[in-house]
Amino acid sequence: MQKKLIALAVAGVLAAPLAAQAGVEVYGQARMSLDFSNNDDTAAGFEDKAISITSNKSRLGFKGDEDLGNGLKAMWQFEQEVAFDTSTWGSKKRDSFIGLGGGFGTVLAGRINTPYKNTTQPMDVFASTRGDYNGIMGVVNSNSATFNNRFDNSIQYRSPDISGFKGAIAYSTNYSSDDLPMTTTASDQDAYSLSGSYTQGPLYLTAAYESLNAFTTVPGGTDDATAWKIGGAFTLGGATTIGAIWESADKGGTNNDRDAWYLNVAHKMDAITLKAALAVADKTGGVADTGATQFALGASYALSKTTEAYALYTMVSNDSAAKYTVEGVGGVTGKDVSSFSVGVNHTFSSK
Numbered sequence: 001m002q003k004k005l006i007a008l009a010v011a012g013v014l015a016a017p018l019a020a021q022a023g024v025e026v027y028g029q030a031r032m033s034l035d036f037s038n039n040d041d042t043a044a045g046f047e048d049k050a051i052s053i054t055s056n057k058s059r060l061g062f063k064g065d066e067d068l069g070n071g072l073k074a075m076w077q078f079e080q081e082v083a084f085d086t087s088t089w090g091s092k093k094r095d096s097f098i099g100l101g102g103g104f105g106t107v108l109a110g111r112i113n114t115p116y117k118n119t120t121q122p123m124d125v126f127a128s129t130r131g132d133y134n135g136i137m138g139v140v141n142s143n144s145a146t147f148n149n150r151f152d153n154s155i156q157y158r159s160p161d162i163s164g165f166k167g168a169i170a171y172s173t174n175y176s177s178d179d180l181p182m183t184t185t186a187s188d189q190d191a192y193s194l195s196g197s198y199t200q201g202p203l204y205l206t207a208a209y210e211s212l213n214a215f216t217t218v219p220g221g222t223d224d225a226t227a228w229k230i231g232g233a234f235t236l237g238g239a240t241t242i243g244a245i246w247e248s249a250d251k252g253g254t255n256n257d258r259d260a261w262y263l264n265v266a267h268k269m270d271a272i273t274l275k276a277a278l279a280v281a282d283k284t285g286g287v288a289d290t291g292a293t294q295f296a297l298g299a300s301y302a303l304s305k306t307t308e309a310y311a312l313y314t315m316v317s318n319d320s321a322a323k324y325t326v327e328g329v330g331g332v333t334g335k336d337v338s339s340f341s342v343g344v345n346h347t348f349s350s351k
Contacts, residue, residue, distance in 0.1 A: 026350040028060040031128055032084055033343025037326070040335035054328060055084040056343070057128040059094055072102045095150065106158045115156070115168035115195035116210040117148045120231045123204075123243040125264045125275045130339040131296030131314040132327040133245075133262055136279040138227070140251045140258055141290055143325050147210055147227045147249060151191060153178045169194040175212060185222060188214035202235035216252035223252030240267045255285025271302040275312075281324060289334075292324040293317045306347045313340045 033054050041048045061079030068074055076099070081092035097110030113121070117138075124133045138148030151172035159167040172191040174182075195208035207230045215225035227250065233243035242265045250257035264277040277296045284290040298312025315338040316324050316331070325331025326339050 023066070024062055024064045024350075026060075026062055028079075028082070028348055029058055029128075030084055030346045030348070031056040031058045031343065033129065033341045035130055035328075035339050035341045037130070037329050037337075037339040039325070039329055039332055039337045041332045042335075043332075053085045054130075054341075054343075055082070055086075056130070056328070056345075057092075058082050058084050060089075061094070068100075072100060075099050075101060075106075075108075093150075097156075103160065105160050108156045108158070110154070111150055111152050112154055112156050112170065113150050114148075114154075114170050114193035114210060115158075116193040116208040116227065116229075117150070118168065119195035119197055119206045119208045120229065120245050121148075123231060123233050123245060123262075123264065125243075125266045125277055126296050126298060126312060126314070128345075129298075129310070129312060129343070130326050130328055130341045131277065131298060131312045133264075133277065133279055133294075135294045135314070135316050135326050136260055136281045136292060136324055137245065137247055137262055138249070139281075139324060140249050140256055141281070141284045141292075141322055141324065143323060143331050146212070146215075146225055146251055151175055151193065164198050164200045165196070166199075167194070167196045185214060185217075188222065202238075204233040206231050216256065218253045225249075225251045239269070240265065255287050258282050258284045258290075273300045273302075275299065281322070283319070284322075287321065289319040289321040291319045292322045294324070294326075308345050309343070310345070311340075311342045314338065 033056055035052045035054050038049050059079055060082045061077060063077040065073050065075040078096045079094040080090040081094055082089055083091045093111055095112050097108040097112050099106055099108035126132055134145050134148055138145040140146055151170055153174050154170050154172040156170035170193045174189050175191045176186055176189050191212045193210040197206040209228045212225040214222035216223045229245055229247035231245035233241055235241045245262040247260045258281055260281040262279040267274045275298050279294040281292045294316045296312055296314035298310060300308045300310035302308050314326055315336060316326050317336050318324055318334055320334040323331050323333045326337045329337055329339060331337045
């Protein structure tokens with residue numbers, strides 16, 4: 001096995017010049033942190049505290065494009081999550097597609113971030129850290145996100161910028177599997193997502209909607225999961241950005257709907273950026289004690305254009321029947337979850 005890995009590494013080095021000649025870009029992010037986490041787990045045989053080295057959605061990708069003439073361009077991308085803490089390749093699938101672009105916009109096919117996810121992701125000031133807003137946003141009282149995901153087996157259209165307006169729509173033939181053999185229930189699991197946004201100077205406004213068909217099993221059949229959200233951000237004096245998002249999500253079935261909102265602020269002072277965020281989930285389906293609140297405070301320091309160091313603290317405070325959690329930490333119903341992190345993020349590219 002070791003000999004095979006060495007051979008693959010040598011082949012990669014030898015292939016690098018060829019990839020550069022072919023216009024292939026190798027890119028990615030290394031995002032490592034030291035985390036001190038607590039989930040207040042009181043179950044026998046389980047720890048409630050941990051110190052961990054975390055690879056926060058670190059990634060490696062390959063992409064390229066070709067000019068087809070007449071304003072038309074072909075493009076492709078293959079990207080995987082890589083775990084630098086365990087040296088694991090392909091720990092999670094990321095955006096991978098082939099597409100065509102031109103004056104009409106862009107059409108992509110593959111596994112792709114949904115418009116619902118893309119439209120507010122840039123507003124998450126703690127993205128891909130323990131303070132990520134996905135602790136609450138896109139989640140309905142659980143340890144995993146229902147929305148803010150990617151669609152497998154999807155085709156997506158993104159419009160060009162028209163006086164600050166942009167739109168996107170995506171359709172998945174099946175967010176589970178679209179291959180035969182297929183059960184009758186699975187055949188209904190298609191999905192669609194759409195978004196619109198407007199950018200004008202320091203102002204950004206957006207709205208999005210998503211439906212995952214036949215998502216939840218209910219007596220006599222299935223029910224869809226749906227969500228919609230609106231958001232906006234404004235930059236003051238080129239240094240301070242404030243943002244807000246309102247989201248209404250429903251996993252389908254009984255008592256599986258909730259509203260949530262998210263507020264943040266980021267203030268840049270030369271190489272230092274100070275950040276704060278607050279997310280609140282209302283009770284689920286009107287059931288008492290199923291809400292939660294998350295806050296995050298942190299600062300980053302730009303060591304260069306491609307490398308930053310940071311420190312942050314985040315906590316999710318659950319009501320007695322709620323089970324929200326901090327990104328990357330398993331939560332316990334009714335218990336608070338917190339994490340203090342110090343880390344370094346480095347972005348790299350062959351171009």
